[in-house]
Amino acid sequence: MVKCNFKSITTPKLGNAIEENEDNILEPSKSEIQFDTLIRFAISDGATESSFSKEWSDFLVSGYKDKVFDKDSLSDTIKKISETWQSIVSNIELPWYAQQKAQTGALQTFLGVTINREESTYNAIAIGDCSLFQIRNDELIYSFPILNFEQFDSTPKLISSIPKYQKNLEELAEYTAKEIHPNDLIIIATDAIAAWIFKKKETGDKPWQDLSTLLNYEDYKTDFTNWLNNKRREHEIKNDDVTLILINFE
Amino acid sequence: MAYTAEISRTNPSCFLFIIDQSGSMSDNYVSAGKPKSEALADVINRMLQQLVIKCAKSEGVRDYYNVGVIGYGANGVGAAFSGNLSGKNLVPISEIANHPARIEERTKNVSDGAGGLVPTTVKFPIWFDPTSSGGTPMKEAFKQSNSIIAGWLNQNPHCFPPVVIHITDGESTDGDPIEEMEKLTAQSSSDGNVILFNLHTNARSTNPLSFPGQEVQLPDQYSEMLFKGASSLPNFMREVASKEFSLNLSDSAKAFVMNGDIDLIITAIEIGTRASLQLMR
Numbered sequence: 001m002v003k004c005n006f007k008s009i010t011t012p013k014l015g016n017a018i019e020e021n022e023d024n025i026l027e028p029s030k031s032e033i034q035f036d037t038l039i040r041f042a043i044s045d046g047a048t049e050s051s052f053s054k055e056w057s058d059f060l061v062s063g064y065k066d067k068v069f070d071k072d073s074l075s076d077t078i079k080k081i082s083e084t085w086q087s088i089v090s091n092i093e094l095p096w097y098a099q100q101k102a103q104t105g106a107l108q109t110f111l112g113v114t115i116n117r118e119e120s121t122y123n124a125i126a127i128g129d130c131s132l133f134q135i136r137n138d139e140l141i142y143s144f145p146i147l148n149f150e151q152f153d154s155t156p157k158l159i160s161s162i163p164k165y166q167k168n169l170e171e172l173a174e175y176t177a178k179e180i181h182p183n184d185l186i187i188i189a190t191d192a193i194a195a196w197i198f199k200k201k202e203t204g205d206k207p208w209q210d211l212s213t214l215l216n217y218e219d220y221k222t223d224f225t226n227w228l229n230n231k232r233r234e235h236e237i238k239n240d241d242v243t244l245i246l247i248n249f250e
Numbered sequence: 251m252a253y254t255a256e257i258s259r260t261n262p263s264c265f266l267f268i269i270d271q272s273g274s275m276s277d278n279y280v281s282a283g284k285p286k287s288e289a290l291a292d293v294i295n296r297m298l299q300q301l302v303i304k305c306a307k308s309e310g311v312r313d314y315y316n317v318g319v320i321g322y323g324a325n326g327v328g329a330a331f332s333g334n335l336s337g338k339n340l341v342p343i344s345e346i347a348n349h350p351a352r353i354e355e356r357t358k359n360v361s362d363g364a365g366g367l368v369p370t371t372v373k374f375p376i377w378f379d380p381t382s383s384g385g386t387p388m389k390e391a392f393k394q395s396n397s398i399i400a401g402w403l404n405q406n407p408h409c410f411p412p413v414v415i416h417i418t419d420g421e422s423t424d425g426d427p428i429e430e431m432e433k434l435t436a437q438s439s440s441d442g443n444v445i446l447f448n449l450h451t452n453a454r455s456t457n458p459l460s461f462p463g464q465e466v467q468l469p470d471q472y473s474e475m476l477f478k479g480a481s482s483l484p485n486f487m488r489e490v491a492s493k494e495f496s497l498n499l500s501d502s503a504k505a506f507v508m509n510g511d512i513d514l515i516i517t518a519i520e521i522g523t524r525a526s527l528q529l530m531r
Contacts, residue, residue: 015260020307052308096373097347100299101306164361239256 001037001117002180003250007215010043010243011225014232022046023190023243024057026064026112039115040065043130043243045190047107047158051098056085056106056161064112069125075169078159085161105162111188115180115247122186123177127169128156131194134178135185135208140201145174149198152191186247187211192240196231215246252442253484255410257314257526263410264316264340264402265301265523267294268391269330270418271323275382277419277453282512286451287380289512290417294319294378297519302347302375311344318398319377322391324384332379339398350375388422392430399437399444408440413522415447417515421472431479445487447505447522448480455511460518461491463502473508480506483521491521 012021026042042064046053063081109128126145134142157172200207231237275287318340321330333351356374359367491497
């Protein structure tokens with residue numbers, strides 16, 4: 001079986017508290033990455049305007065661990081997850097505005113990746129602008145579902161926690177499946193950092209080199225956050241929650 | 251580039267409404283079948299409700315905005331909130347959320363999720379009550395607004411610029427307010443000048459004009475004054491007008507409406523308030 005290791009980080013917008021980070025992350029445990037054939041990663045990014053996003057993204061990424069997200073099952077799976085979200089939210093006593101806000105639902109973008117170590121392949125599902133990058137021999141050979149910087153805007157596809165507000169989930173969801181070669185690098189990123197990767201790449205840079213270096217430092221969470229905050233202050237990276245996973249294959 | 255400042259709890263923005271409460275505001279809108287003052291109070295209360303909900307998160311309401319409502323009429327000029335907020339000029343949105351004067355129940359048609367509508371009882375918070383009597387001290391209203399906005403900008407020099415929305419149906423009775431309007435739109439943060447909407451409303455909505463440019467022919471001095479005093483619509487607001495309301499406005503379009511019915515007034519308020527919500531962080 002192909003071996004891999006990963007580094008991940010999720011950090012709130014500059015100026016926000018850690019508990020206000022509405023991104024969420026699913027990553028394998030130490031034993032899973034060592035012994036399991038199928039390894040799952042997922043990230044989810046909350047729309048600024050919705051409430052109870054953290055809970056919704058938490059249910060979505062943890063749902064990816066044991067529920068089926070293929071085309072035929074997606075609607076039922078999301079419906080089941082949304083029932084859990086609704087039961088939690090409806091049991092909290094809320095002031096009038098929080099009640100009315102909750103009635104409009106929470107909204108998230110989502111990307112899930114399942115790696116098959118036996119077959120050296122992966123498959124992925126995306127709703128919205130969380131992005132996957134596959135790098136081979138120091139070149140970007142594939143990105144999914146976003147193809148270039150221009151595709152980022154303020155209206156990404158979203159998964160609603162209330163099924164009646166969900167527009168055509170089956171049409172919004174995009175799927176892919178690819179092979180993995182030895183020494184490939186897969187990057188999974190929420191929109192702000194993904195947009196930066198595209199922007200740098202499109203001007204001839206290899207931004208995955210910077211990210212790989214940063215995430216190799218011993219105290220990489222602090223170093224990455226400092227680096228990110230500088231980029232945010234220089235308006236090079238949008239001030240948004242950021243989640244990033246780098247998966248290195250041997 | 252102007253009008254790009256991030257709106258956050260550490261760098262909030264503000265909306266100020268200046269509402270004509272003179273006697274003529276008691277006339278019924280033909281289209282809505284209720285007095286202009288009542289229909290406008292509903293619009294302001296609904297806008298405040300929507301803004302509160304936009305700023306609400308699971309832990310509470312984030313103070314992305316301060317909002318004020320100034321009224322002018324028989325009682326002169328002053329803060330127009332009812333209840334606990336009475337007498338306050340610019341109020342943080344979390345305080346507005348937690349202190350409606352009362353919460354009424356109203357019937358609203360809500361989507362049933364299957365393409366139909368079902369009448370549902372909804373909570374409708376009230377912060378601002380209609381009133382209409384006396385003259386139209388518009389000049390003094392703008393004088394006080396200038397002072398309120400100057401105070402805000404002094405405290406928030408790098409904010410997304412304040413948006414001031416003035417709604418009236420009549421002529422000023424305390425002198426020409428144009429100098430005060432020009433003073434207001436000359437005020438600025440490091441992100442750009444204050445944006446002033448002059449929205450003239452009319453019970454019958456005869457010959458309405460919406461967001462005209464420099465080429466417009468106006469019927470009288472009074473409408474020329476409101477047109478001249480209003481800001482030019484910044485590009486980002488024209489984009490909202492185009493994307494959300496299919497209004498293709500000229501580059502010189504002004505934040506100005508003449509003889510607008512209640513629907514046109516709502517559209518103008520949406521253009522004035524919705525655009526900046528995209529900058530909330």
